[in-house]
Amino acid sequence: MSLQPFTQVSGQAAPLLAANIDTDVIMPKQFLKGIDRQGLDRGVFFDLRFLRDGRPDPDFVLNQPAWQGASFLLVGPNFGCGSSREHAVWGLQQMGIRALIGSSFAGIFYDNCQRNGVLLITLEEAQVQRIGRLVGQPETARISIDLQVQQISLADGSVVDFHIDALRKNALLLGLDAIGGTLQRREQIKAFEREHLANNPWLS
Amino acid sequence: MSAAVMTARTLYAKHIDSHTVCRLDDQDHVLLYIDRQVINEYTSPQAFSGLRAAGREVWRPGTALAVVDHVNPTTPVRIAAMPDAGGARQVSYLAENCRDFGIELLDILDKRQGIEHVIAPEQGFILPGMVIAAGDSHTTTYGALGAFGFGIGTSEIEHLLASQTLIYKRLKTLRVTVDGALAPGLTSKDLILALISRIGASGASGYAIEFCGSTIDALSVEARMTICNMAVEAGARGAFMAPDEKVFAYLKGKPRAPTGALWEQGLAQWRELRSDPGAVFDREIHLDASVLEPMVTWGTSPDQAAAIGAHVPDPQAVSDPILRQDMRRALNYMGLEAGMALSDIVISHAFIGSCTNARIEDLRDAARVIGGRQVAGHVRAMIVPGSSEVRAQAEAEGLAQIFIDAGFEWRQSGCSMCLAMNDDVLAPGDRCASSTNRNFEGRQGAGARTHLMSPAMVAAAAISGRLTDVRHVGERP
Numbered sequence: 001m002s003l004q005p006f007t008q009v010s011g012q013a014a015p016l017l018a019a020n021i022d023t024d025v026i027m028p029k030q031f032l033k034g035i036d037r038q039g040l041d042r043g044v045f046f047d048l049r050f051l052r053d054g055r056p057d058p059d060f061v062l063n064q065p066a067w068q069g070a071s072f073l074l075v076g077p078n079f080g081c082g083s084s085r086e087h088a089v090w091g092l093q094q095m096g097i098r099a100l101i102g103s104s105f106a107g108i109f110y111d112n113c114q115r116n117g118v119l120l121i122t123l124e125e126a127q128v129q130r131i132g133r134l135v136g137q138p139e140t141a142r143i144s145i146d147l148q149v150q151q152i153s154l155a156d157g158s159v160v161d162f163h164i165d166a167l168r169k170n171a172l173l174l175g176l177d178a179i180g181g182t183l184q185r186r187e188q189i190k191a192f193e194r195e196h197l198a199n200n201p202w203l204s
Numbered sequence: 205m206s207a208a209v210m211t212a213r214t215l216y217a218k219h220i221d222s223h224t225v226c227r228l229d230d231q232d233h234v235l236l237y238i239d240r241q242v243i244n245e246y247t248s249p250q251a252f253s254g255l256r257a258a259g260r261e262v263w264r265p266g267t268a269l270a271v272v273d274h275v276n277p278t279t280p281v282r283i284a285a286m287p288d289a290g291g292a293r294q295v296s297y298l299a300e301n302c303r304d305f306g307i308e309l310l311d312i313l314d315k316r317q318g319i320e321h322v323i324a325p326e327q328g329f330i331l332p333g334m335v336i337a338a339g340d341s342h343t344t345t346y347g348a349l350g351a352f353g354f355g356i357g358t359s360e361i362e363h364l365l366a367s368q369t370l371i372y373k374r375l376k377t378l379r380v381t382v383d384g385a386l387a388p389g390l391t392s393k394d395l396i397l398a399l400i401s402r403i404g405a406s407g408a409s410g411y412a413i414e415f416c417g418s419t420i421d422a423l424s425v426e427a428r429m430t431i432c433n434m435a436v437e438a439g440a441r442g443a444f445m446a447p448d449e450k451v452f453a454y455l456k457g458k459p460r461a462p463t464g465a466l467w468e469q470g471l472a473q474w475r476e477l478r479s480d481p482g483a484v485f486d487r488e489i490h491l492d493a494s495v496l497e498p499m500v501t502w503g504t505s506p507d508q509a510a511a512i513g514a515h516v517p518d519p520q521a522v523s524d525p526i527l528r529q530d531m532r533r534a535l536n537y538m539g540l541e542a543g544m545a546l547s548d549i550v551i552s553h554a555f556i557g558s559c560t561n562a563r564i565e566d567l568r569d570a571a572r573v574i575g576g577r578q579v580a581g582h583v584r585a586m587i588v589p590g591s592s593e594v595r596a597q598a599e600a601e602g603l604a605q606i607f608i609d610a611g612f613e614w615r616q617s618g619c620s621m622c623l624a625m626n627d628d629v630l631a632p633g634d635r636c637a638s639s640t641n642r643n644f645e646g647r648q649g650a651g652a653r654t655h656l657m658s659p660a661m662v663a664a665a666a667i668s669g670r671l672t673d674v675r676h677v678g679e680r681p
Contacts, residue, residue: 018529024642024644078409106409178363
């Protein structure tokens with residue numbers, strides 16, 4: 001399965017700057033009962049987005065007019081910690097999120113985003129806070145991310161550079177299917193495996 | 205890198221080196237060979253669907269073991285049928301996938317069924333020196349056996365099923381040395397909660413942890429599993445310990461462990477699995493276990509923990525504005541006031557279960573604390589054994605009767621109220637003393653409040669009806 005390539009994307013960015021937002025909060029348990037990836041946009045941040053009576057909570061940022069349909073999230077440290085549930089990423093993606101900007105991301109969530117073509121940008125915490133304040137104002141909420149040149153363009157005219165491994169960048173730019181790429185090394189894997197099992201015969 | 209550093213390698217480096225099929229760039233990305241994976245019903249369906257859609261096979265079906273654990277009910281009498289359509293579909297699709305791709309499945313009625321991270325060691329499926337990846341964050345548990353385990357998402361499960369490999373970026377290394385004797389009544393759960401509260405929920409982010417020191421050496425293999433299991437709550441993407449004679453004794457005779465000459469051959473190699481003297485870690489932490497007290501969490505992140513004798517902390521006293529805001533939010537969700545004694549927190553529920561703390565030693569600990577006492581009248585208390593074999597053993601040892609006599613519900617095994625994917629869900633406002641691993645908002649039910657602690661501490665709380673120092677059970681406040 002190939003992914004939607006990420007090249008240059010513009011859109012609204014919503015600030016969600018609390019620390020340690022976990023995948024239980026991003027995608028609560030009641031949305032994990034499928035055998036496909038469908039319908040997960042409904043579950044994203046469910047307990048934050050909706051009041052107990054089912055109405056949208058007007059205080060939650062993604063329910064406010066300026067950030068409805070946001071393409072990006074500015075997030076606090078350790079975003080995506082906890083459970084390995086990839087449903088969290090699928091849901092964010094179905095909601096229209098293409099990239100997240102934060103100071104640190106949990107490891108499994110990070111890999112899950114990469115495998116789905118969602119760009120994660122890691123910046124210094126102070127930088128994240130600055131951008132967060134900017135996009136927290138409706139009139140300056142729009143940003144643009146250019147992966148090729150590794151730059152975020154902000155509404156105040158400033159440009160922020162970011163770092164990304166060439167391997168990840170290339171996969172995102174091209175929307176590469178990781179499995180297809182790995183299976184091109186089939187013979188190499190088989191050769192490794194033969195030797196590995198010979199050295200550790202109890203693994204056979 | 206100097207020649208000396210090149211030759212003296214950490215245990216982590218040895219595991220990764222010996223499993224590297226090839227390097228993928230000069231940025232520490234490698235194609236990593238994975239020896240084993242464990243599969244559950246809720247994170248695997250889309251991976252199998254992906255294989256089907258692409259017409260791909262499973263590379264080595266014998267290296268995977270599947271089990272139903274997350275969605276099944278844990279009612280005291282085992283029922284095969286899932287009560288909800290979604291869970292039923294996941295369970296039947298897992299059976300279909302295992303049948304079509306040739307993977308062994310321990311289904312809900314199998315006497316070896318249980319929580320994946322309890323049954324995989326129990327069955328001897330995990331051996332020292334292995335690298336294991338599985339679609340569950342608590343795969344780190346296997347580090348207690350000298351294997352390196354880590355959690356992955358569904359896309360990676362598919363990649364692993366199709367190729368036996370993962371595209372992997374090497375981690376930095378953190379050595380946590382723990383010395384000093386744990387005081388009576390304390391367990392490895394208190395130790396790992398203390399470490400997480402010290403370094404934070406992302407304190408080990410980007411690192412693989414190697415635990416060592418006299419305290420770790422003195423712990424049982426099961427107690428070590430609790431530590432490796434919860435290392436992920438500090439952000440570690442893997443945590444392990446060099447295997448020792450206790451590990452080998454634990455594994456010998458397990459159903460899938462090698463026997464005869466193969467066992468001897470394995471043993472000879474496993475004894476060499478340790479960091480070389482002089483190996484350099486990217487970071488070092490030392491912990492004195494002798495000063496620890498029983499720990500409980502007061503917030504909504506596992507690092508928001510304190511000794512049971514302490515008070516709910518005051519956000520006003522925190523200078524960092526982000527941290528202060530997080531604390532306020534946590535206390536608001538938890539319904540707690542700054543300054544109140546943790547031992548004054550009254551609970552409505554007590555839960556002993558999960559891949560963190562529902563093994564036989566955990567149940568023995570809890571039974572010892574209960575010792576003929578009764579669960580407080582206002583508390584609903586449940587014990588969900590980590591596996592069907594643990595359940596059977598607890599019954600054979602007479603532990604189950606102690607629990608039942610005390611007023612605990614004695615249930616069938618599964619993940620249950622640790623994450624409440626099945627019907628074991630708390631109601632808004634319920635407050636639970638829990639031997640599990642995550643106190644996240646809504647984890648055990650929307651609006652429900654979780655306090656993490658050791659199984660012995662849960663038993664103490666169940667009896668007194670409030671958070672209680674296990675060393676003072678039975679004393680009236």
